[in-house]
Amino acid sequence: MKSRNQYLNKLVRWKDRQVIKVITGVRRCGKSSLLMLYKDYLEKSNVSDDHIIFMNFESMKYIDILDYKSLYTTITKEIKKQDMKTYILLDEIQLVDGWERCINGLLVDYNVDIYLTGSNSYMLSSELATLLSGRYVEIKMLPLSFKEFLDFSEIKTLNNQALIDERFNSFFRYGGLPSVTLFDDDENLTNELLIGIYNTVVMKDIIQKNSVRDPALLDSLIRFLAANVGNIVSTKKISDYLTSAGRKTTSETIDNYISMVISSFIIYKVNRYDLKGKMHLKTFEKYYLVDTGIRYLLAGSKFIDEGYVLENIVYLELIRREYQVSIGKIGDLEVDFIATKASEKIYVQVSLTISDDKTRKRELKPLLAINDNYPKCIITKDKVAFEDIEGIHVINIIDYLLEDYV
Known part of the structure; x- marks a missing residue:
């Protein structure tokens, strides 16, 4: 074991x-x-x-x-x-x-x-x-970290970068539920496994536990959240969308169903924090799934924006490291994550790539607008050519997931 x-x-x-x-x-x-x-x-x-x-x-x-x-x-x-x-x-x-x-x-x-x-x-x-x-x-407890995923995949050395990259692509696509490592070389078997886990969570931990009256609406809600990982949404926006799609509902019902889904640990809600006003905001949250494999299963390839999947992976890693996580708002700008624990704080931007000037400037702008001395970093899929830009640390996602931490 x-x-x-x-x-x-x-x-x-x-x-x-x-x-x-x-x-x-x-x-x-x-x-x-x-x-x-x-x-x-x-x-x-x-x-x-x-x-x-x-x-x-x-x-x-x-x-x-x-x-x-x-x-x-x-x-x-x-x-x-x-x-x-x-x-x-x-x-x-x-x-x-x-x-x-x-x-x-x-x-x-x-x-x-x-x-x-x-x-x-x-x-x-x-x-x-x-x-x-x-x-x-x-x-x-969360699904496997990437370090654990490599261990479960019987990877004994970190010296073979091509093999590590291949395993990360699998982790990125199929997620980190432990049983997935047994079948992730077979897409059909992996999907069947994930479908079984998802259906069990929905049926036993949500529908039966809460006597849900409209299971189809619940499923539509979860799929909407999966397709909108990393996007700011509100219960009104969700209820309006589902109603327009033929599933008439109200903001109150959606709010109740979201609470049920969060209690099953399949989805996490992240609130925004106003860095200027120094207060948590009560509206327009973001949601992340407990596993990127389940996210892909629910949203399908049509909604797979790799940048948001990367953001989901970083969010899970931050809470795995026992940070309290918020979304940062500074004027009209947004910081992907503010991660805090005890007296420690770090600001994190996540970007699929910052290789072009326009994207790099966009990701740097909110971090440079923060007037304190806490660490700031950008996590990217790029093979990093520079580790520091204007005092902001830049790190490759694989290096970040494999680094030692306390």
């Missing part, structure tokens, strides 16, 4: 701390495998098997566990000596009705260290937040 060290190391750092570890992310991004990797880590750390409880609620083994009472009874029967900690790993816990009460009871009644996964952000809302306020930490 391939390791996901970025996430595994987080679990290790939180081991034995009195908080519940909640791993969230879109379906098939690797959450179940991560729990198995952590189980292996525990065993190698001399935790005995009878002090590790592992349950995957998508397995038929646990089909009779329907509510928190039966879950609590099943788990407590497995807990051995109270003087030794028991590690409880529960996969896709949201499938058990009222599971929050069981988890809270275990935390109160037993000497346990609890790890959960789920494919819908609703699991972290309402009752869980109330019951476990201050006692859980969320670990947000």
Whole structure:
């Protein structure tokens, strides 16, 4: 089993701390495998098997566990000596009705260290937040980074640039869901795999969870967002477009459906930030997909603007590096991303190419208009001939994705 060290190391750092570890992310991004990797880590750390409880609620083994009472009874029967900690790993816990009460009871009644996964952000809302306020930490999991994609593709060296370029083209087109690396040499199989993942997310994590009344409208909305990745849109613009296309709806309905889609982790919303007014703006957001392969599947080649796909990849990498990301507005100019964490901030422009003067000047202009000393950079597909333009760092996308970071 391939390791996901970025996430595994987080679990290790939180081991034995009195908080519940909640791993969230879109379906098939690797959450179940991560729990198995952590189980292996525990065993190698001399935790005995009878002090590790592992349950995957998508397995038929646990089909009779329907509510928190039966879950609590099943788990407590497995807990051995109270003087030794028991590690409880529960996969896709949201499938058990009222599971929050069981988890809270275990935390109160037993000497346990609890790890959960789920494919819908609703699991972290309402009752869980109330019951476990201050006692859980969320670990947000994404599909593979390009580094991980190379590892899963069995690429052992970074010295073969032609091979790295070929694998990046595959990553660019098919995305980074772990199972894709098994089939990305076969477009038909990869598309079938992505269709299956998308349909499962829409059906189980959105339609069934929220009792969606108009699944066809929901699908049209997601496809619209996929085709407009990187474009500024509003709920009114979306509702007007869908109504004109024969799917009559309202801004309120679209707003509700977008919230449902975001909660399934398949789409991310990014708000704008006014750099002059120093405030977040409440209208005209941008949306990015969790995976470029799913984006291509939904939008088709007709809507594949490579510049926006590149922007989507950079956005995912920024949040993978645990930045808070906004779109920058400075007068009439736009900065693709403002990325912040703690006292760190960086301004990022993404451009397919800056080889011609006109494009280069256009991408530099908003960055040069910012009057502070935080780092500024342009990320491009160009094989960079210059690393610095007027104090602005320029970096090739592959070099950026493969660089080491803290």
